[in-house]
Structures are given as C-alpha cells and as structure tokens.
Amino acid sequence: METNKRKRRKQLGLYSILLLLITVILLLLENRHLIVQNKVVGNVEKESISSISLDASSYSLKLKDSRRIPVIAKYSDGSSKNVSKRSVYSTSDKKIVSVNSTGLITAVAPGFASIQISYEGVAKTIAVSVSSKSLHVNVKDFGAYGNGKHDDTRAIQKAIDHAAAKGGGDVFIPKGTYILHPIFLKSKVNLVGESRDIVTLKLSNQASDDYTRVVNLINVSNVKIQSLTIDGNSKKHPKGIEHMHCIFAWDSKNIFIDNNRLIHAVGDGISISGSEKSSNKVIISNNILVDNHRSNIVLEQVNHLQIFNNTSTSKVGRPALHFEPWEKISFNDAKIWDNTFSSNTEGYCVQLEGGKDEGNFYYNVDFFRNKITCTAGQFLVMETKNAKVYQNMLNVASVYVWIKNEDLQIYNNNIHSRNGIVIEGTWGILSKGTQIFKNSIMTKGNGLSIAAGSQNTKIYQNSFTGTGKTGVYLFATATNITKTTVSDNTFKNFEYGIFTDYNYYDNKRITGLLVRGNTFANIDEYALYIKGTTSNVTFDKNKVVKASGVNILANDRLMSNILVSNNIISGGEQGIVQTQSGNGFLKSLTISGNIISNSTAKGDMYSTGAAIELAQNSIPPSNVLIKKNKLINNIRNFITVPKSLADSIKK
Incomplete structure (x- = not known):
C-alpha cells in the first residue's frame, strides 16, 4: 500500500515537471512570437512613416537663447509620436546657431542659419534668426495708419530710421494694409509683420512706373524681412517696367527673407542683385510667391544662398525661379531644397545659371527634394560647375542641360517629361563631365537627347519608359559628341x-x-x-528582349571601329544587321560572343532575314571578324555576309 502511494507521488512529480516544461516551452514560443511580432510592427512602423512635423517653420532667438526642437513623426495609420531624441540634426552655420544630438539649439552670434532635421529618411528644415538687439518699435507710434487709404511711406521710413539710429532692432507692423512708395531698410533693422495673413504692404497706385521697388536693401547687412504680404499692385501699373519688385537687394549681406507672401509685382517677387561685389549670405525661406510678372524669384549677383520651404506659383506664364547673373564673374554655393515650383510658362520654369564668359561658373549649386510642375516649360541648367540635381519630382516639358556645365550630376530624380533630358552645346559651348544616374524617367519623346556636342557624358542605372521615339538620341552637329557611356539602364517601350x-x-x-x-x-x-x-562604338553585355539588336548603317561618311559583343538578343525581327547607303564605308567590325534567339524575320527581296546579316549588295566593310556567336531557334538561323567576307566568320 505504501509502495503504491510512493509510485503515485512519483508519477505526480513527473507530471508536474512535465507540465512545467510544457509551460516554459509555451512561454518561450509566446515570447518568440511576441519578439517576431515586435519586429514586424517595428518594420511596419519604419516603412509607414509619412512625415515629420515641427512646432514652427522658423525661430527668432535672442543671443545665447536655447530652445529644443520638438520633432513629431506621423504615420500612415494616423498615429504619431515624439522622436526628438532619435532624430539627426545639423546646422548650416555653427558660428550662428549650434545644435546638439538631442535637438537643443543655441544662439551663438547675431545672424541667420538653417537647422536640418531628419528621422528615418524624412527631412525638414527650420530657419533661425539670432538678434543681439532688444529694440522693438511699432510703426503706428510713428504715424502709420494701416487703413489701406493713407500713404504710410513716411511713417514707416521714420520708424526704420529711428531703429537704425538706435543701433538696430525690430520695426513691427501690426494688422492692416499700408499703402507705400518705396521704403529703404538700414543695416541691423528688421521689418517684421504681425502675420503675413493680416499685414499687407501695397505699392501705391500713384507710385512711379520706373525703378520702383516696395522694399529696398541697398548696401545693407544683417536685415530680416518676415511675416508680411507685399503686393506689387501690377494691376494699377500696366505701363510699369520690369524692374518694379516687391523686395530688392543690392550688394547686401546676411539677408533673411522669411514667411512672407510676395504677389503681383510688375517685376520680381524677390530680386537679389549687385555689382561685381555681389550680395552675400542670403536665406529665402517659407515664403509664398504668386504671379509676379517678370519672375517670382530672381538671383543675379549673389553668393552663399539658401532657398527652402517656399511655394512659388505663376499663372501668368512667368518663371518660378530664375538665376540671371550678368556680371562676368563666378559665384559660389547655392542650396535650393524642399520648395514647390509651378508655372504655366512655355519657356523655362526654373533656371539655374552661372557666370558669363569663358571660365566663369556658378560653383556648387545643390538643387534637391524640390517639386516642379511645369508641363509646358523647362527646367534649365547652364554655366554651372559641380552642381547637383537630386531627389526631385520634375514634371516638366524637358530637363534642359544647356551650355557650359562642367561635372553636373543629375540623380535619383523622378522625371515625367514631354522631351526627357536634353543636353545641348549651342554655339559649340559644350557641357563636360555630365553624369545622369539612378533617375526614373517617363517621357512621350526621347528619353535623353544630346545635340550640338558634349564631352564625357555618363548615363547609368536609370529607368527610361517611353511611348515611342528613342531612349537615347545623339545628333552630331556644331561640335563633336565624344566619350559617351550608356550603362546599366533599363529602356522600355521606345521605337529605338x-x-x-x-x-x-x-x-x-x-x-x-x-x-x-x-x-x-x-x-x-x-x-x-x-x-x-x-x-569607336562598343555594344557589350546588353540584354535585348522583344526587339531587334543592332543596325549599323554606313552612309555618306567613314564609320569605324564597331564592336558588338556578349549580348543576349531575343524576340525581335533580326539580331545584328549591317547595311550601307550613299558613299559610306565601314572599317573594322567585330561581332562576337552574342546569343541571338527567336528572331522572326523571314527575308525578302532586300534581305535574307538572317540572325546576323551583312548586306551583300553594298560596299563590303573591311577588317571584319564574326566569331563565337550562338544562334538559337531563329526563323533564319544562320549568318549572311558578302562572299568576299566568308573567311571573316570564325567558330
């Protein structure tokens, strides 16, 4: 009896141990499942981030002030969370504003800078102004009415002059509409509105139709224009000249134009210009520009330029952004990002341009993360050196790489274009070292065209999708097209x-x-x-699907040194064809190592339809070698050459 009890206790103990083991295994499996689930959730979270948001588009700080940037990530499921401690920060000028790894910014010295914030590949920029002056004057204390009837020019100019006499500070403009003739800012004086939605500076109906700009910065420094609507009143100045701008700067430095609305100028919304001395260190940020009748933004003589977070729209057929330097000097350092540009122009919508005459360029232009919508107009790049155009959405008639660019890079853009990318060396002034890579290009015309000359152009790792025409079209005129590389691209749905x-x-x-x-x-x-x-053409290691391979037409001139090797060609009418017209002659042709299959040509009175065919009724090319090609399942599964070239076919 006692023995049976011991047996039962032993069995119960074993059952308990077994049950415990099962419980542990189940818990481990559950934890593993949870870990996997967490990984999945983490991946979804990472993949579904839609945007990041900040608490403001710009900060105004006093010297030595500190402030932490709150960064909120938003997800496609509607959720959001604070990711400030996990974001990455950088400053455009650490001598003005510093930022640490947790997003704490500190005002170091008077001036203007931008802070870049990124989280999981999504980026934002915030503009920062730093002032050492505490003076704050209200234009209404100087007699301004702001009622849309009285001329407030004298009152606002008095406020500006008073602030300048005190060493600088903010001239504050409260709610209202202020009728103006031109006003002139002074160094260290800021023009700050209560809000661009409730403060308007409007050019007077009685202003002269001449070099009449609403706000002028002439040889000044350390100036901010912020939170204003400036109306150029073009409707009441139908005879005005193109130099009537909302904001005009000449040979000025450390300029900050932020969070304004600039509209209806006879000339430009913003015009930054100068002599050979040029304007310097200009930030244009968070502005709305609409229907200025020469251009919304014009850059003539300016170095060290930042343009970001602006919306520039023209429904009057004019450019949204226009570089137009006219001094015969070089310029340096322009960064243009996170803007939206649109226009109904049939000319250029956005133009990036460098210095005039040989040897002068705009160096180091970066144009990135912008959106251009200009289906009838061009995105134009000319006279730049070491410029980069990347990560943009470009819906334009063409991306037009015009004269005298050197080492231009166009990459990682999404391009919808009527005429693709055009590289043109008009007047024999060539672009050199252009690289076009990793773009997605959809076009109704040619994917990429080169005309009137170029040197050392590299086109690689792009996706070209068409509705006809040609993937890459090269037209030799004016000057030679030399050293062009087309590699590792995909071409779909073109004629050629x-x-x-x-x-x-x-x-x-x-x-x-x-x-x-x-x-x-x-x-x-x-x-x-x-x-x-x-x-000197090499066609090597390409894959050709549902298309014929190569057609070599010698006509009117000498053609030489053609190599067709190691390609896979399938499903077209013919594989490789050489013909001749006029007085043309081909010298040196090698066809080797190709695999040609399933070609469909049956031959006719002009052609045998062979998978590889050199025309028999023409001048035979010289120095020909055909070797180690594989022909598989072609309707005309053989090689045809003139009798005089029979020995050129090798195994």
Missing part, C-alpha cells in the same frame, strides 16, 4: 533604344560610345541603331 545621327552638311562626329549592361525591352525597332559619322 539608342540612335546616333549626324548633320549631312558638316563633318562632326559621334566618337567613343560605350553601351554596356543595359536592358532593352519592347523596342519597336533596334536596341542600337548607328549611322553616319559614328566611330
């Missing part, structure tokens, strides 16, 4: 993949064309079609 052409009436050449590692799909004709004065 790459097409080289020439001007019959001159002798300019396309030389040094390397086409390697690309994919051509659903091309109506040939992945590569070359003719005329084309030489």
